[in-house]
Amino acid sequence: MxxxxxxxxxxxxxxxxxxxxxxxxxxxxxxxxxxxxxxxxxxxxxxxxxxxxxxxxxxxxxxxxxxxxxxxxxxxxxxxxxxxxxxxxxxxxxxxxxxxxxxxxxxxxxxxxxxxxxxxxxxxxxxxxxxxxxxxxxxxxxxxxxxxxxxxxxxxxxxxxxxxxxxxxxxxTLIDAVTALSGSGPAYLFYLVECLAQAGCDSGLDPSVAERLARETVVGAAELLAGPGLDPAILRQNVTSPGGTTAAALEVLMGHDGLKPLMRRAVAAAERRAGELSG
Ligand SMILES: NC(=O)c1ccc[n+]([C@@H]2O[C@H](COP(=O)([O-])OP(=O)(O)OC[C@H]3O[C@@H](n4cnc5c(N)ncnc54)[C@H](OP(=O)(O)O)[C@@H]3O)[C@@H](O)[C@H]2O)c1
The missing domain is CATH 3.40.50.720 (NAD(P)-binding Rossmann-like Domain)
Structure with a gap:
């Protein structure tokens, strides 16, 4: 042994x-x-x-x-x-x-x-x-x-x-919430990469270039998140200059019909589905 x-x-x-x-x-x-x-x-x-x-x-x-x-x-x-x-x-x-x-x-x-x-x-x-x-x-x-x-x-x-x-x-019952957040969550991030790459294509980038840039952006940002104890909000603020390009995009993402309500709806849909699959 x-x-x-x-x-x-x-x-x-x-x-x-x-x-x-x-x-x-x-x-x-x-x-x-x-x-x-x-x-x-x-x-x-x-x-x-x-x-x-x-x-x-x-x-x-x-x-x-x-x-x-x-x-x-x-x-x-x-x-x-x-x-x-x-x-x-x-x-x-x-x-x-x-x-x-x-x-x-x-x-x-x-x-x-x-x-x-x-x-x-x-x-x-x-x-x-x-x-x-x-x-x-x-x-x-x-x-x-x-x-x-x-x-x-x-x-x-x-x-x-x-x-x-x-x-x-x-x-x-909170296991359904866990399923909706972290169980299904990796797919949300994969889709984020697809959407980011598509947005880059729409702005004129070659699809393969846009895909590589989008993928590495998410991988690199995730590595930073995995590092010692910085809050995601602090990491975000650190790369957002007032009046700059990131701030312009975040105004859209953080608007009243932006990412937060969308994510809430997506997670709620997954949670409902997890409940339906019981039994
Ligand atoms: N994959 C994920 O990301 C993930 C995340 C969270 C939870 N889960 C859960 O993990 C579980 C497994 O998912 P998975 O993706 O690993 O599926 P999977 O790759 O299909 O693995 C299930 C394994 O169990 C074997 N099996 C089937 N009937 C059996 C029996 N009677 N006795 C012993 N083994 C048997 C299957 O063999 P055969 O191929 O011959 O049927 C297969 O090798 C699921 O209940 C899922 O809800 C998965």
């Missing part, structure tokens, strides 16, 4: 990952990079990636072991698609024991849905990561039900924190 895992109380003694696709696979990479001993991990996935098969071959991770030999782990992470839950539940249910914490990243599946699917489960955490978790820069919102112990919450924090920041919410 690896020393890294032995020295950390934030890593589980046993973990079962059900569904190691884009998000589950990215999280697994993050956990292993943080020192989780692969021999403590079992993965169920009908079409494992070549990287996962390598890990199973070389590092002792158990890939698609015989289910009869599996016992409920300390942590069970559900990384399947929400629509696969009903089909997967009968096989998983015996593995979600009363001492297991189930961490679900399934969009729209509530604690009540998960309790119905996994009737023996006590501790259930709903987590909503986002795509940059795949490069260790995720922003995850999490909600723990009342049965989750302090140790289980700490374990969850350690696992989710391996792929980015974690923000806990104390009311489950």
């Amino acid at each position: 690896s020393n890294a895992a032995d020295h950390s109380s934030h890593l589980p003694t046993s973990l079962l990952l059900v569904g190691a696709g884009k998000m589950g696979g990215a999280m697994l990479e993050g956990w292993l990079a943080k020192g989780l001993d692969p021999s403590r991990v079992a993965v169920l996935d009908p079409k494992p990636s070549p990287a996962l098969m390598d890990l199973a071959g070389s590092a002792g991770l158990r890939l698609n072991p015989d289910r009869a030999g599996l016992t409920p782990p300390e942590v069970l992470v559900l990384g399947i698609k929400p629509q696969s839950l009903a089909e997967a539940a009968p096989a998983i249910a015996p593995l979600a024991g009363p001492d297991t914490v189930v961490i679900s990243i399934l969009a729209g599946k509530t604690v009540a849905d998960l309790s119905r699917a996994l009737p023996q489960a006590g501790a259930i955490v709903r987590a909503m990561p986002n795509l940059p978790a795949s490069i260790g820069r995720g922003a995850t919102g999490a909600f723990a039900n009342a049965s989750t112990t302090a140790r289980q919450r700490e374990l969850t924090q350690g696992l989710l924190g391996a792929v980015g920041i974690v923000e806990w919410v104390e009311n489950e």
Whole structure:
């Protein structure tokens, strides 16, 4: 067993990952990079990636072991698609024991849905990561039900924190707000790049030049945001000279029908949709 895992109380003694696709696979990479001993991990996935098969071959991770030999782990992470839950539940249910914490990243599946699917489960955490978790820069919102112990919450924090920041919410309905903000948020930024590039084209720039300038502007600005503690409003003010070009554009963006009400409508639409997808 690896020393890294032995020295950390934030890593589980046993973990079962059900569904190691884009998000589950990215999280697994993050956990292993943080020192989780692969021999403590079992993965169920009908079409494992070549990287996962390598890990199973070389590092002792158990890939698609015989289910009869599996016992409920300390942590069970559900990384399947929400629509696969009903089909997967009968096989998983015996593995979600009363001492297991189930961490679900399934969009729209509530604690009540998960309790119905996994009737023996006590501790259930709903987590909503986002795509940059795949490069260790995720922003995850999490909600723990009342049965989750302090140790289980700490374990969850350690696992989710391996792929980015974690923000806990104390009311489950706020997971829909998290989904609408950070879960779907990367797409809003990608679209911003498309719109910025299009505006540059409309002003006469070559499309490929406009695309590169727009992309690097967002990437560079994001790097500045990721730096030590400057408020986004301060960063904005620092590049806005009174009466200058940036100020002229911000007058439009910050107008009464500008970006703020538009973003509020977009986030509200995503939040409504997240609510509709529950059940
Ligand atoms: N991608 C994101 O940005 C993101 C963000 C936040 C939350 N999520 C959530 O993450 C979950 C997974 O999304 P994803 O994008 O990672 O999907 P994905 O790449 O399709 O991964 C799901 C994996 O689960 C496997 N699977 C299906 N049925 C299974 C079963 N019965 N037992 C074990 N494994 C099974 C799938 O195999 P097959 O391919 O053979 O079906 C696939 O490898 C979703 O619930 C989604 O709501 C995703």
